[in-house]
Amino acid sequence: MKEILKLLSKTKSSGDLTRRIGLCVILSFAVACGPADKNGKGEATDQQQGEGAKPEVALIMKSLANEFFSSMAKGAEKHQQEFPDQYDLLVNGIKNETDLGQQVALIEQMVAKKVAAIVIAPADSKAVVPALKRAKKEGVVVINIDNQLDAEVLQQAGISIPFVGPDNRKGARKVGEALAAVLKKGDEVAIIEGVQTAFNAKQRKLGFEDAMKAAGMKIVSSQSAQWEMEKANRIASAMISENVNLKALLCANDSMALGAVAAVKGAGKMGDILVVGFDNISAIQAMIKDGRVLATADQHGGQLAVYGIEEALGRLAAGNKGEANRETPVDLITADSLK
Amino acid sequence: MKILKSYAGLLVFLLLLIAFFSFKSQHFFSSGTLVSLLNQIPALMVIAVGMTFVLIIAGIDLSVGSVLALASSVIGVAMLDWGWGLLTAVALALLVGAICGALNGVITVKWAIPSFIVTLGMLEIARGGAYLVTGSSTKYIGAAVEGVATPIGGLGLSPAFIIAVLVVIVGQLVLSKTIWGRYALAIGASESVVVYSGINPRSVKVGVFALSGLLSGLGALFYASRLGSADPNAGIGLELQAIAAVVIGGTSLMGGRGSVVRSFIGVLIIAILETGLAQIGASEPTKRLITGFVIVIAVIADVYRVRLAGKSKN
Numbered sequence: 001m002k003e004i005l006k007l008l009s010k011t012k013s014s015g016d017l018t019r020r021i022g023l024c025v026i027l028s029f030a031v032a033c034g035p036a037d038k039n040g041k042g043e044a045t046d047q048q049q050g051e052g053a054k055p056e057v058a059l060i061m062k063s064l065a066n067e068f069f070s071s072m073a074k075g076a077e078k079h080q081q082e083f084p085d086q087y088d089l090l091v092n093g094i095k096n097e098t099d100l101g102q103q104v105a106l107i108e109q110m111v112a113k114k115v116a117a118i119v120i121a122p123a124d125s126k127a128v129v130p131a132l133k134r135a136k137k138e139g140v141v142v143i144n145i146d147n148q149l150d151a152e153v154l155q156q157a158g159i160s161i162p163f164v165g166p167d168n169r170k171g172a173r174k175v176g177e178a179l180a181a182v183l184k185k186g187d188e189v190a191i192i193e194g195v196q197t198a199f200n201a202k203q204r205k206l207g208f209e210d211a212m213k214a215a216g217m218k219i220v221s222s223q224s225a226q227w228e229m230e231k232a233n234r235i236a237s238a239m240i241s242e243n244v245n246l247k248a249l250l251c252a253n254d255s256m257a258l259g260a261v262a263a264v265k266g267a268g269k270m271g272d273i274l275v276v277g278f279d280n281i282s283a284i285q286a287m288i289k290d291g292r293v294l295a296t297a298d299q300h301g302g303q304l305a306v307y308g309i310e311e312a313l314g315r316l317a318a319g320n321k322g323e324a325n326r327e328t329p330v331d332l333i334t335a336d337s338l339k
Numbered sequence: 340m341k342i343l344k345s346y347a348g349l350l351v352f353l354l355l356l357i358a359f360f361s362f363k364s365q366h367f368f369s370s371g372t373l374v375s376l377l378n379q380i381p382a383l384m385v386i387a388v389g390m391t392f393v394l395i396i397a398g399i400d401l402s403v404g405s406v407l408a409l410a411s412s413v414i415g416v417a418m419l420d421w422g423w424g425l426l427t428a429v430a431l432a433l434l435v436g437a438i439c440g441a442l443n444g445v446i447t448v449k450w451a452i453p454s455f456i457v458t459l460g461m462l463e464i465a466r467g468g469a470y471l472v473t474g475s476s477t478k479y480i481g482a483a484v485e486g487v488a489t490p491i492g493g494l495g496l497s498p499a500f501i502i503a504v505l506v507v508i509v510g511q512l513v514l515s516k517t518i519w520g521r522y523a524l525a526i527g528a529s530e531s532v533v534v535y536s537g538i539n540p541r542s543v544k545v546g547v548f549a550l551s552g553l554l555s556g557l558g559a560l561f562y563a564s565r566l567g568s569a570d571p572n573a574g575i576g577l578e579l580q581a582i583a584a585v586v587i588g589g590t591s592l593m594g595g596r597g598s599v600v601r602s603f604i605g606v607l608i609i610a611i612l613e614t615g616l617a618q619i620g621a622s623e624p625t626k627r628l629i630t631g632f633v634i635v636i637a638v639i640a641d642v643y644r645v646r647l648a649g650k651s652k653n
Contacts, residue, residue: 064475065466065470065475065571065572066475066572067475067476067477070474070476096575221620223617223620223623224623228572228575229477229566229568229570229572229573230562230566230570230573230574233379233565233566234379234613234614234617237375237376237379238372238375238614238615238617238618239617239618240375241366241367241369241371241372241375241614241618242364242365242366242618242619242620243366244366255477255570255572258477258479258566258567258568259566261567262565262566263375265485265567266375266488266490266565267371281476281477282476282477282479283476283477283478283479284479286479286481287479
């Protein structure tokens with residue numbers, strides 16, 4: 001069973017479907033043949049965590065259907081293949097970004113599996129803390145990536161979990177400053193936010209606001225489009241209709257920026273309303289090159305999980321000391337930087 | 340007169356909504372808002388047509404959003420990776436949609452399984468397929484696909500909207516003027532009576548699900564065209580929007596009763612709510628609360644409409 005699970009998690013995932021169908025088929029098969037499968041069980045026991053054995057690192061992601069997280073997972077898998085002697089990697093994702101219950105269940109499964117470390121991109125910055133506390137109690141090294149856990153809740157729980165990742169607020173501020181440089185003081189702008197309960201959505205909104213306020217822009221509307229392209233398209237259309245002098249749309253991710261660009265085009269205001277995004281996904285790059293999107297931020301998504309894994313391995317070797325956070329770089333991407 | 344009467348309640352509700360938002364927002368009552376709103380809804384319109392037929396035969400199709408995502412992914416992959424032209428890519432997407440729908444129908448009929456669970460399965464399968472063919476990333480197609488959703492100069496409306504209106508009209512005619520439409524209504528009202536009348540309901544049922552899938556494929560074209568991209572995450576929750584629109588339009592979840600044109604008014608109500616709330620800058624919780632209340636109130640109002648209609652008959 002364990003081997004099957006490991007195989008599955010290592011399979012180059014070309015999608016959630018293969019994994020899900022595969023998992024169902026193989027697991028039901030394995031359960032059915034369980035009692036007879038003595039060899040398999042024997043091998044699994046040999047591989048259990050022992051002194052001197054390779055540590056097993058569990059990477060728990062949000063939705064692997066999201067390009068941002070799938071590229072993160074691919075980066076981690078590539079890293080593991082480069083250093084196969086140092087550790088074993090288990091990658092798991094949840095069905096959609098807000099499926100908290102499934103992520104908590106994954107944490108518990110990984111603890112039950114006795115992994116050495118968990119590197120997690122939390123679906124919620126508060127609700128996974130109790131499960132992670134139990135994991136730490138079992139001696140698992142826990143590293144937080146992507147979406148930073150809530151400091152207050154961590155304090156209440158009496159634990160500290162190091163965060164390895166970018167400062168989203170700083171990144172969004174950089175994007176906002178690049179935009180402000182081409183606007184005039186007093187221009188009307190609007191913000192399209194991500195899921196409002198998510199920490200990184202809040203940080204990006206704050207970063208945009210920082211830059212806009214510092215440059216004296218007028219924020220006429222700020223609404224959530226739940227990270228989704230089509231929703232952003234509708235919200236942006238409504239914002240454009242309502243605010244005839246709108247000069248820019250600041251979108252908290254690139255999918256929403258794509259939707260906003262379509263809205264600007266639909267309203268016949270190409271060139272009058274500027275759009276900026278965040279994440280630097282592949283689909284946005286053509287738009288940055290031809291000027292339909294002014295700027296985005298690259299937080300090196302493909303490397304984020306690797307940074308977390310490196311931190312976990314370092315702590316496993318050094319005895320998990322120190323709880324300092326580690327900030328990873330965020331770069332501004334404009335037409336110039338893509339040349 | 341009779342026709343006007345059956346739409347009166349819904350239209351009054353629609354006008355009240357428009358009046359409310361025009362009063363609350365500076366620019367809601369403008370041609371700009373109207374045009375952008377009408378050009379946003381073609382996908383939901385055609386999917387609501389399919390959903391109307393599905394609900395009329397007392398079924399449900401939860402897979403429409405995922406099938407839309409799969410079909411739009413197929414358009415993206417065909418055009419970008421295989422170098423196909425728009426027409427052939429769209430033909431393939433329509434075929435994929437129709438096959439997904441037909442599978443829903445065949446499985447529902449052959450094993451007499453509730454369509455709720457069959458289409459729930461297809462919701463997962465088609466979504467997985469969409470992630471599989473796109474490698475889980477948004478595909479930017481660009482100008483090659485955008486024409487269908489680009490407003491025609493002077494008119495302001497997009498070809499997509501015009502096609503969607505035609506689909507609504509044809510859908511209504513098929514439902515009320517053809518034998519096939521009558522069979523669908525009869526199956527929803529009482530399948531056993533249909534069987535005893537010597538008519539085989541199976542082919543009609545499979546046809547209805549295939550139609551729903553086909554129209555999801557058409558919706559995929561509109562969707563990809565409006566956004567210039569194929570998005571494997573497209574249409575999450577679209578099935579609920581479509582069901583809400585159809586039910587607001589007075590089609591019964593129990594089958595046997597419904598109207599395509601009324602579903603279209605339901606789509607307008609949902610779209611006006613969404614655009615209006617965004618234009619007045621309502622907060623996220625307010626948006627959800629109001630949308631929820633409007634759906635429930637519209638359905639309660641429909642119950643009274645049906646009761647009144649029943650009384651006047653007696």
